[in-house]
Amino acid sequence: MSGPVYPVFLCGGSGTRLWPVSRKSYPKQFSRFSGEVSLFQATARRFSGEGFAAPMVITALDFRFMVVEQMAAVEVAPAAVVIEPDPRNTAPAVIVAALMLEARTPGALMLVTPSDHVIADAAAFQDAVRGARASAEAGRIVTFGIEPDRAETGYGWLELEQALEPENRRPVALRSFVEKPDAAHAAELLAGGRHLWNAGIFLFTTTTILAAFKLHAPEILAVARRAVARAEPDLSFTRLDPGAWAEMPDVSLDYAVMEKADNLDVMPFCGGWSDLGGWEAIWREGVPDKAGVVQHGPTTAIACSGSLLRAEAAGQHVVGIGLEDMIVVAMPDAVLVAPRARAQEVRLAVATMKAQGVPQAETLARDYRPWGWYESLANGNRFQVKRIVVQPGGILSLQSHIHRAEHWIVVEGTAQVTIGSEVSLVSENTSVYIPLGVKHRLENPGKMPLTLIEVQTGSYLGEDDIVRYEDRYARKENGAKG
Amino acid sequence: MSGPVYPVFLCGGSGTRLWPVSRKSYPKQFSRFSGEVSLFQATARRFSGEGFAAPMVITALDFRFMVVEQMAAVEVAPAAVVIEPDPRNTAPAVIVAALMLEARTPGALMLVTPSDHVIADAAAFQDAVRGARASAEAGRIVTFGIEPDRAETGYGWLELEQALEPENRRPVALRSFVEKPDAAHAAELLAGGRHLWNAGIFLFTTTTILAAFKLHAPEILAVARRAVARAEPDLSFTRLDPGAWAEMPDVSLDYAVMEKADNLDVMPFCGGWSDLGGWEAIWREGVPDKAGVVQHGPTTAIACSGSLLRAEAAGQHVVGIGLEDMIVVAMPDAVLVAPRARAQEVRLAVATMKAQGVPQAETLARDYRPWGWYESLANGNRFQVKRIVVQPGGILSLQSHIHRAEHWIVVEGTAQVTIGSEVSLVSENTSVYIPLGVKHRLENPGKMPLTLIEVQTGSYLGEDDIVRYEDRYARKENGAKG
Numbered sequence: 001m002s003g004p005v006y007p008v009f010l011c012g013g014s015g016t017r018l019w020p021v022s023r024k025s026y027p028k029q030f031s032r033f034s035g036e037v038s039l040f041q042a043t044a045r046r047f048s049g050e051g052f053a054a055p056m057v058i059t060a061l062d063f064r065f066m067v068v069e070q071m072a073a074v075e076v077a078p079a080a081v082v083i084e085p086d087p088r089n090t091a092p093a094v095i096v097a098a099l100m101l102e103a104r105t106p107g108a109l110m111l112v113t114p115s116d117h118v119i120a121d122a123a124a125f126q127d128a129v130r131g132a133r134a135s136a137e138a139g140r141i142v143t144f145g146i147e148p149d150r151a152e153t154g155y156g157w158l159e160l161e162q163a164l165e166p167e168n169r170r171p172v173a174l175r176s177f178v179e180k181p182d183a184a185h186a187a188e189l190l191a192g193g194r195h196l197w198n199a200g201i202f203l204f205t206t207t208t209i210l211a212a213f214k215l216h217a218p219e220i221l222a223v224a225r226r227a228v229a230r231a232e233p234d235l236s237f238t239r240l241d242p243g244a245w246a247e248m249p250d251v252s253l254d255y256a257v258m259e260k261a262d263n264l265d266v267m268p269f270c271g272g273w274s275d276l277g278g279w280e281a282i283w284r285e286g287v288p289d290k291a292g293v294v295q296h297g298p299t300t301a302i303a304c305s306g307s308l309l310r311a312e313a314a315g316q317h318v319v320g321i322g323l324e325d326m327i328v329v330a331m332p333d334a335v336l337v338a339p340r341a342r343a344q345e346v347r348l349a350v351a352t353m354k355a356q357g358v359p360q361a362e363t364l365a366r367d368y369r370p371w372g373w374y375e376s377l378a379n380g381n382r383f384q385v386k387r388i389v390v391q392p393g394g395i396l397s398l399q400s401h402i403h404r405a406e407h408w409i410v411v412e413g414t415a416q417v418t419i420g421s422e423v424s425l426v427s428e429n430t431s432v433y434i435p436l437g438v439k440h441r442l443e444n445p446g447k448m449p450l451t452l453i454e455v456q457t458g459s460y461l462g463e464d465d466i467v468r469y470e471d472r473y474a475r476k477e478n479g480a481k482g
Numbered sequence: 483m484s485g486p487v488y489p490v491f492l493c494g495g496s497g498t499r500l501w502p503v504s505r506k507s508y509p510k511q512f513s514r515f516s517g518e519v520s521l522f523q524a525t526a527r528r529f530s531g532e533g534f535a536a537p538m539v540i541t542a543l544d545f546r547f548m549v550v551e552q553m554a555a556v557e558v559a560p561a562a563v564v565i566e567p568d569p570r571n572t573a574p575a576v577i578v579a580a581l582m583l584e585a586r587t588p589g590a591l592m593l594v595t596p597s598d599h600v601i602a603d604a605a606a607f608q609d610a611v612r613g614a615r616a617s618a619e620a621g622r623i624v625t626f627g628i629e630p631d632r633a634e635t636g637y638g639w640l641e642l643e644q645a646l647e648p649e650n651r652r653p654v655a656l657r658s659f660v661e662k663p664d665a666a667h668a669a670e671l672l673a674g675g676r677h678l679w680n681a682g683i684f685l686f687t688t689t690t691i692l693a694a695f696k697l698h699a700p701e702i703l704a705v706a707r708r709a710v711a712r713a714e715p716d717l718s719f720t721r722l723d724p725g726a727w728a729e730m731p732d733v734s735l736d737y738a739v740m741e742k743a744d745n746l747d748v749m750p751f752c753g754g755w756s757d758l759g760g761w762e763a764i765w766r767e768g769v770p771d772k773a774g775v776v777q778h779g780p781t782t783a784i785a786c787s788g789s790l791l792r793a794e795a796a797g798q799h800v801v802g803i804g805l806e807d808m809i810v811v812a813m814p815d816a817v818l819v820a821p822r823a824r825a826q827e828v829r830l831a832v833a834t835m836k837a838q839g840v841p842q843a844e845t846l847a848r849d850y851r852p853w854g855w856y857e858s859l860a861n862g863n864r865f866q867v868k869r870i871v872v873q874p875g876g877i878l879s880l881q882s883h884i885h886r887a888e889h890w891i892v893v894e895g896t897a898q899v900t901i902g903s904e905v906s907l908v909s910e911n912t913s914v915y916i917p918l919g920v921k922h923r924l925e926n927p928g929k930m931p932l933t934l935i936e937v938q939t940g941s942y943l944g945e946d947d948i949v950r951y952e953d954r955y956a957r958k959e960n961g962a963k964g
Contacts, residue, residue, distance in 0.1 A: 019801075020801075298840065300831055300834055300835055300838070300840070302827060302830060302831050302834065303824075303827070311817070315814075315815055315861065316814065316815055316816065316817065317815065317816045317817070317835065317840050317842045318816075318817045318819070319501075319502075319816070319817065319818050319819070319820075319828070319831045319835070320819050320820070321818075321819070321820035321821075321824050321825075321827045321828065321830075321831055322820055322821050322823075322824040322827065323819060323820070323821075326819070328817070328819050330812065330817045332797075332798065332814045333797055333798055333799065333814075334798065334799045334800075334801070335793070335798065335799070335800045335801065335810070335812045335817055336801050336803075337800070337801070337802045337803070337805060337808070337810050337819050338801075338802070338803035338804055338805070339803075339804050339805075342785075342803050342804040343803075345784060345785070345803045345804065346801070346803065348784060348803075349782055349784050349801045349803055352782055352784065353782055353799065353801070356782070358780065358782070358799055360799045377859055377860035377867060378859035378860060378867065378869065379797065380869065380893070380933075381893075381894070381933075382893050382894055382910075382933075383891075383893040383933075383935055385859060385860065385867050385935060387860065387862065405911040405912075407889070407891045407913045409865075409889045409937045409939060410939075411862070411863075411864050411865040411939050412863070412864055428864075428939065429887040429918075429939040429940060430887075430915065431889050431913065431915055431937075433912065433913055436911075451862075451863075451864075451865075453865055453867060453937045455891045455913075455935045455937065457891060457892075457893050457910065457911040458911060
């Protein structure tokens with residue numbers, strides 16, 4: 001066979017282990033930890049080009065516009081963006097993708113991958129995918145195993161039927177999955193030469209995986225069929241049926257199918273890989289100086305060792321003095337400081353903040369919308385300043401506010417502004433005033449993004465002071481900006 | 483005698499040991515470390531009211547408007563604000579104050595105090611001042627000695643002629659000054675009961691101190707006489723003569739006079755006092771929880787001990803996990819993390835940043851001007867957003883810009899705006915547009931502060947794009963905003 005590989009990106013996750021960069025409203029896969037693109041964008045690029053069909057993305061409602069914007073920025077067009085009404089772990093996402101793919105391309109070869117991992121050498125991994133094809137096409141479920149370079153306790157491991165021969169670049173039968181080991185056990189696994197790290201990346205045909213679900217998880221398959229059959233299009237998205245989805249169990253692919261199946265192979269991969277499961281991993285993946293200090297952004301490290309210093313914003317300078325094995329991550333709205341060995345406890349900190357009602361626990365200053373995004377630049381008594389970016393063709397809803405006046409200053413691009421019954425073009429360096437109570441609409445009729453500064457003034461500046469009259473994006477959420 | 487005490491506030495310092503809160507452009511004395519007022523404001527309040535004349539403030543050119551604004555905010559009117567053309571340590575400042583005071587009130591009783599110390603119980607210290615009067619009026623130089631509660635190596639100590647009797651509240655003759663001791667020596671001093679900490683606060687008559695300078699530092703006295711004789715008024719300030727000042731040596735009062743004089747007494751004070759000489763001191767002065775954690779601002783501490791967590795801005799949340807004896811200080815533009823024991827090395831970090839051209843090393847986002855202040859809220863490609871506060875009666879210079887347009891949105895108060903030849907009043911929630919090249923002026927004709935948001939747009943947004951036509955404050959500095 002010589003058909004393309006159909007990539008499926010699992011993109012619904014919202015972990016908190018990389019807070020404050022990763023938040024519920026803007027999770028890890030969309031964040032940039034190094035280089036110019038996000039983990040999701042790097043994933044999209046890694047599995048595009050020759051030999052790959054357009055990818056399918058399985059994501060959550062809140063992330064759909066980030067998916068579209070980030071893929072457009074790296075010029076990868078999705079075949080479908082599928083929206084899960086609620087998060088349900090990996091098994092439901094994979095079977096939904098398989099059903100949708102099977103309907104269009106029976107027997108298609110699927111590559112299922114998380115979109116929040118780092119694989120530095122994309123070409124080497126594409127080679128591994130090619131090396132795994134024959135096995136997958138022969139009806140095997142191929143999982144990718146990373147050759148370990150340390151006794152890692154943070155990953156699951158894969159036990160092979162036989163020790164890996166040097167230079168082996170072909171799939172080997174899997175004997176068993178090994179749960180995250182303790183340190184002593186991990187050292188044994190590393191020494192034995194018969195265990196690889198479980199990367200959670202799979203290659204199989206739709207035929208193979210549907211048969212496996214039918215055998216091992218028929219109830220999930222049945223619910224998934226209903227959720228797909230009743231799915232509704234929404235702009236460029238496919239929304240799975242919420243009624244069916246409510247019955248879907250929350251189960252991982254490994255638990256539902258993989259640990260029960262007997263037709264698994266492991267394709268070994270010896271290039272660099274990391275799941276970036278926490279700040280310790282970010283430190284490890286960084287480029288350290290002689291003292292083991294990894295710096296990112298405007299930082300000054302004095303007499304530090306074994307530490308990670310990250311300043312995420314250009315205008316914020318981080319100074320560490322005498323730090324040993326510490327993590328410091330600074331953003332303008334949140335700062336994390338912890339020993340490297342305790343960085344995983346950030347999850348506890350996020351839960352604590354959430355319980356205290358601290359907005360930074362879950363949300364970022366920047367908010368993505370169908371027409372672009374906005375971020376709060378400054379809040380004060382009786383005023384709020386926002387930067388608003390409207391993508392070409394983007395149209396905000398026709399709206400009015402009861403408690404605030406708005407001032408729009410166009411910084412770049414040209415705005416088409418409706419105020420009351422008047423429509424006008426507002427060009428760079430000029431501004432318009434929207435008195436309170438007046439219906440208004442903002443559009444970008446141009447070919448380049450429109451950037452404007454919005455200054456709100458008034459006694460109440462909450463996002464819920466909005467009356468919407470018309471919304472091109474037919475949004476059902478209440479109180480959402482724009 | 484029963485004349486008032488004339489307070490003299492030394493307010494020219496610009497230490498870096500409390501970076502990032504304290505910076506060269508906005509030093510420690512003007513910062514708030516706890517409570518509602520700055521250290522300088524607390525000093526002004528401490529020595530006002532019954533028994534005190536209006537204070538004299540000796541400060542630097544860059545700080546003169548902060549002095550005026552901060553004193554106005556606590557409703558203490560200065561008798562004089564004296565500007566040193568350059569910093570010259572304490573001896574020159576004290577003799578200048580003595581000469582100016584002697585000219586108006588011969589033989590006046592002067593209280594000379596730094597303005598960046600903490601004395602929690604102001605009434606108790608006023609009692610100490612009263613207790614020291616008779617001695618000072620009899621021609622003694624009285625220095626205030628703090629009864630120690632630990633073997634502090636960070637302070638100089640004062641050796642008394644005789645051990646301090648319990649409940650003694652009268653001046654005792656000084657035997658000698660003790661330089662900052664090492665730990666073993668400090669422990670001895672504490673145990674001996676005959677040593678107090680040197681707070682650097684003095685009470686003496688102008689007659690006494692002039693005689694002491696004449697005897698021990700006649701060259702400083704001579705230069706000071708010239709600097710005062712040729713001083714020029716500038717608004718409400720007195721500018722010492724720069725030509726004379728250039729000859730002034732940089733010498734501390736202790737070195738120039740106190741260590742040579744034989745007429746010193748020590749007034750003991752047993753209330754709380756700290757010179758807040760670094761973050762360790764801020765931690766010590768704080769209110770710790772059971773684990774010794776001091777938190778300030780929006781912070782979350784998980785499993786921390788012996789640490790200081792400070793979030794200086796309302797919109798910035800600081801999380802510390804598993805920190806032991808650490809200092810974390812976060813501002814939106816700068817973050818410091820260091821072990822408590824190494825917090826003094828922040829001076830080295832500031833020097834390093836300065837060498838690298840990092841603006842946060844010396845300047846804050848907020849800049850004080852004769853008419854009020856402004857701060858940068860956001861910078862981006864082709865735009866800058868500022869918050870501008872104009873005090874009642876404040877008038878910015880008549881000016882124009884070649885490269886930028888400006889948009890002023892009034893948030894609170896009423897602005898009088900001149901654009902070209904038109905003068906108009908702009909009220910809350912409304913805005914005006916100043917096209918590039920057009921002469922404009924902003925004034926606050928009202929009785930309350932005027933707050934506005936300025937959005938600058940254009941290709942070049944440097945502060946030096948300004949042509950000034952008229953300036954009520956006759957400022958000589960170039961390129962200064964407003």
